[in-house]
Amino acid sequence: MKHGISELDWNDYLDRCAPQDVCDRIETHLIGCLQCWEFYERVSSATRDLQDAAEEARARITPEDRHLHRMLSGVFARVRAAEPKGDLHPQVKGRLSRLETVLAPFCGPQAAVCALQAAARNSPAASLDQVTLDNWGPFLERLTAIAAAMCGETFAGLVRESGQY
Amino acid sequence: MSSSGAEGYLAEILQVEDKHVIEEFLATRSDEAFCAVFEAACVRVRRYFLLRGLDAATADDMTQNVFVKVYREAGQLREADRFYGWLFAVARNEMISYWRREAVSDKVQLEPLEKSHAANLMTEPEVLPALRIKQLLKALDPPERDLVVLRFVEGLSYEELAVALKLPLGTIKWRIFNARKKLSRIAGPLPAGDARKQINSRKQIN
Numbered sequence: 001m002k003h004g005i006s007e008l009d010w011n012d013y014l015d016r017c018a019p020q021d022v023c024d025r026i027e028t029h030l031i032g033c034l035q036c037w038e039f040y041e042r043v044s045s046a047t048r049d050l051q052d053a054a055e056e057a058r059a060r061i062t063p064e065d066r067h068l069h070r071m072l073s074g075v076f077a078r079v080r081a082a083e084p085k086g087d088l089h090p091q092v093k094g095r096l097s098r099l100e101t102v103l104a105p106f107c108g109p110q111a112a113v114c115a116l117q118a119a120a121r122n123s124p125a126a127s128l129d130q131v132t133l134d135n136w137g138p139f140l141e142r143l144t145a146i147a148a149a150m151c152g153e154t155f156a157g158l159v160r161e162s163g164q165y
Numbered sequence: 166m167s168s169s170g171a172e173g174y175l176a177e178i179l180q181v182e183d184k185h186v187i188e189e190f191l192a193t194r195s196d197e198a199f200c201a202v203f204e205a206a207c208v209r210v211r212r213y214f215l216l217r218g219l220d221a222a223t224a225d226d227m228t229q230n231v232f233v234k235v236y237r238e239a240g241q242l243r244e245a246d247r248f249y250g251w252l253f254a255v256a257r258n259e260m261i262s263y264w265r266r267e268a269v270s271d272k273v274q275l276e277p278l279e280k281s282h283a284a285n286l287m288t289e290p291e292v293l294p295a296l297r298i299k300q301l302l303k304a305l306d307p308p309e310r311d312l313v314v315l316r317f318v319e320g321l322s323y324e325e326l327a328v329a330l331k332l333p334l335g336t337i338k339w340r341i342f343n344a345r346k347k348l349s350r351i352a353g354p355l356p357a358g359d360a361r362k363q364i365n366s367r368k369q370i371n
Contacts, residue, residue, distance in 0.1 A: 046346075057296050058212070075233055
């Protein structure tokens, strides 16, 4: 701390987010202290230089859309390549988890898992770990039918709705 | 993104729609929402790598690695406000791992860019080497370069910087101020009266 102004105060002041009393204290001091005044001028100048340079960097480092598209394809390729067979797609995982959450309070956690497994077994997926976005529709239909048998049509409607997104 | 301390130059890069896109992705984890997040954030991550000295091909490669992690691990994140802090923490870890892998001697060289990568920067010849920010960053230590790029170029708030760099808020501010002081030694002074004008305009605003 120099002349009663801490480095954090200076930094906040330069960012224009210092509390009013700190601003007043610094500005009152600057009027009478040439050393701090010169220091402030130098740091202000550096900050402005930095802001201009940052703006230039943002404006000039801009890859073309097709470059970004290539990179996005690359990301998906890496994700798919790294997925072990049978590993569930994150979206499928999310949907299954949501369905389990909906089912469990009505029929208990174990029965909820059993219902999911039975629906998968009786759908084109054949097992729960083979459920994908492509075979999701038939799986959900089977689960809805099971839910209807267990808890009635209203609850089955809730299950269908929960499994659609 | 918190706007505490953000000035006009930051406002333009703080896009409100970014937050909606991120919230959508965190809620649904769908491929479509991920694409929107990628579109919003990919340029920033890639630019961070380029400004920290990686050549264009490596920056592209590592940006893709970062977004593979985003795709897989965003489930651990609950609040959209913390996304950019978390994203740049992932990016920074990726970069540190890269430097460690690249270090060939006994001594871990944490800043290989100046010599070994200078030639590769020619992949974007007309832009990168000529940027003023590159000259300014040379005056700083590596940890300060991270801070300056993330704060001034990418517009992260101090709170996001604390998440990204896993440092206390006070330390972040102190280091930013030190970086400003260092840069003030290579910057020219303000034209006479400029700082005075800034104070006067601030008083008028208040």
